[in-house]
Amino acid sequence: MSSAVVVDSPGSHRLVEHTPRRPEAGEALVRVHAVGICGSDREVYQGNRPEGYVRYPLTPGHEWSGTVEAVGAGVPESLVGRKVVGEGFRNCQVCDRCHAGETTLCTAGYEETGFTQPGAMAATLTLPARLLHVLPGDADLTAAALLEPAACIAAAALKANARPGERAAVVGTGTLGMFAVQFLRAASPAELLVVGTRRDREELSRRFGATDFRTRDQELPGDFDVVIETAGSADAARLSAALLRRGGRLVLTGIPAPGAEGLDPTDLVVRQLEVHTVFGAPPDAWSHAVRVFGAGLLDPVPLVTHELPLTEFSRAIELVGAGDPTVGKVLLRP
Secondary structure (H helix, E strand, O other): OOEEEEEEEOOEEEEEEOOOOOOOOOEEEEEEEEEEEOHHHHHHHHOOOOOOOOOOOEOOOOEEEEEEEEEOOOOOHHHOOOEEEEOOEOOOOOOHHHHOOOHHHOOOOOOEEOOOEOOOOEOEEEEEHHHEEEOOOOOOHHHHOOHHHHHHHHHHHHHHOOOOOOEEEEEOOOHHHHHHHHHHHOOOOOEEEEEEOOHHHHHHHHHOOOOEEEEOOOOOOOOEEEEEEOOOOHHHHHHHHHOEEEEEEEEEOOOOOOOOOOOOHHHHHHOOOEEEEOOOOOHHHHHHHHHHHHOOOOOOHHHEEEEEEHHHHHHHHHHHHOOOOOOOEEEEEO
16 A cells, blocks of 8 residues: 555644545656655644644655656656656746746745645655656666755855865754765865864765864864855854855855844954855756766765655654764655
C-alpha cells in the first residue's frame, strides 16, 4: 500500500493510504524518491510555524527528489522518466515581482509545497510542471533530495557575488553552512573561514573547502569581503557583520526567534556594509544549484546521516530536534 503522512493539527499526525492524483493541464506527477526533514517541518508539527505560513491538515515535505511518471495536457511528454527536483513557492506568474523573477516575493499571497499545499511525504507528488528542474540522467536522487536547501544557499551565493581572490567567511555549520562553504569555494576565494560552535564540524568544513575553522569563543580575524550567515540567531548576524571589512557584503539566511534584536544601524551606515537577506529560492537560484550539482561541485551526501521509511516520521521529527551532534540531514524514503 502506498502511504502518505498527514499532519491534522500541531502534534497530531497519521499515516494514510495514498492515491496518486492524476496531473491536470500544466501539471506533472512525480514518484518521490526521498524527502528531507528540516527545522521548518518540525515547526509545522509542533505548531510553531508563523500564522499564514501553514494550512492544516497537511502532507509536509518541501525538500524532495523523484522521477516524473506522468504529465498533463500542455506539458512535454519528454519529461516522463526524467529525474527532477522542484521549487516550492507556488507563485502567481503575473504580478510585478514574479515578472522580475523574484517569485519568493509574489504579491498574490504565500503558497508553498509542504506548507499550504500537499508536500512530498507521500509516494507521489503532483505539482505544476513549470516548477520542475530536470537533473542529469546519472544524478544521485538521494543526494538531489538536498537541493532545496542548496538552492536557498545558491540564492545567498548569487547575492554575495563572491569574486575570485576575495576573502570569504561562513557563520554556521549546519546543512546550510556546509552548502555555503561549497558554493563559496567554487568562486576560488583567497581565504575561506568557517565559524561555528562545534569543533567536530572542522573536518567536514575543511573537506568542503574551508581554509580555516574557528569557534565563536576564539579570536576571530576581520576584514572579510563577503560573509554568509546561516546560523539563524541575532548573535550570529552581529558576529557576521563584525567579520566584514568596510564596504563588505553580508547575506543573512537564518531566521532568529521573534523579538530578536538586530544589527546596529549606525555600524551599517558608518562602515557602508551591503546587507542582503534570503527567504526561499527563486528560479535563478534553483537553476544555479542544479547546474553546480550537475558539474560535481556540490556534494550533499556527507550531510546525510539518517534514511528512514515514511512510517518513522515521528522518529525523524525527534531526531531533527534532539540536538544530537551526530544527527545531520534526515531523509524519509516513501
